[in-house]
Amino acid sequence: MVRPKPPLPALEGFLGRPTVINNVMSLASVPIILDKGAEFYRDYGVGKSHCTIPIQIAGNVRHGDLFETAFGPPLGEIVEDIGGGTLSRRPVRAVQVGGPLGAYFPPEKFDTIFDYESFTDAGGLIGHAGIVVFDDTVDMLKQARFAFEFCALESCGKCTPCRIGAVRGVEVIDRIAARKAEGEDVDAQIELVSDLCETMKLGSLCALGGFTPIPVVSALTHFPEDFRPHAIAEAAE
């Protein structure tokens, strides 16, 4: 079960003993550093994001696959040049970067440089560098629902913001969908989902509940029209 830190695992981890925790990517970097030296490793990439990153491109994309590249290309280059755009040949509308709890980026943000700092500044994350491409038929309200649904399914249940918050998140999104279909006002529900995201982001014990708001808030920020009835969405533009 998740526990608060400190104590950090390096001091007190598995079975109460000091424990080293590294992800596979960090460990996979070790041989090349030992073989070719620190400078070789450091000189790939940009800023503080060194060396290369294995990117998994999936979703509605022509060349879905695993690609390794140095940090630094703009997101658009990865989606359009490496990924080859959508498989459906329709325009790209959204790209989720970092995994199920990563932010959604619209094409207007395709100049975001693929490195840790730029993605953090843009309200997103590199995460495990999974990229999922969506064309213009995507419903971002459904994608926001998926984030809460995923969190509810994965939640260990220990802390309140994640355990109850994720379930209520799905419900509020469903209420927005129902009101949207009837052409009713959704302001109060959008305020509620925004407050819920704040509670989950700051109140959760671990990154599962803490990061669930990232896809939701990015969908709300970049694709507000999907959350509102058509007439109201047009008036707001």
Place this chain on the structure above:
Amino acid sequence: MPEDISVMRAAAEAGIAIPKLCANDMVKSFGSYRLCLIEVEGKRGTPSSCTLPASSGMVVHTQTDRLKKLRRGVMELYISDHPLDCLTCAANGDCELQDMAGVVDLRDVRYGYDRENHVKAEASDGADNFRWMAKDESNPYFTYDPSKCIVCSR
């Protein structure tokens, strides 16, 4: 300052009560309830004060607008899955949950009570609510009502 005490305990000894629910002097801190969140100057985020070790020179804020909103948000979630029968509840007036709902100034539960819950025997469509469990009154001294459990793991 003594070694190995939590920010919550250090605050209590200084006469500052941080809102809390799962923390109890008789058990090891668990950090599930997320009501005792605080801010520490120079640190990001809002850690739980029951699990955070106090250290010398630490500057802690226990009441800020952000914390107030956060605590109310957490309490709103809790009460969204709790019976509203306070007036007829055996614990009325001697209930930490009720006290804390007052402390964080919870006025309104915006999530409604018509969806997923452990409170009602029937779902809104009249079907059996599989999450609901009946009271256990088999013990002459205790009644266990699962619908009122807040999963604090105490």
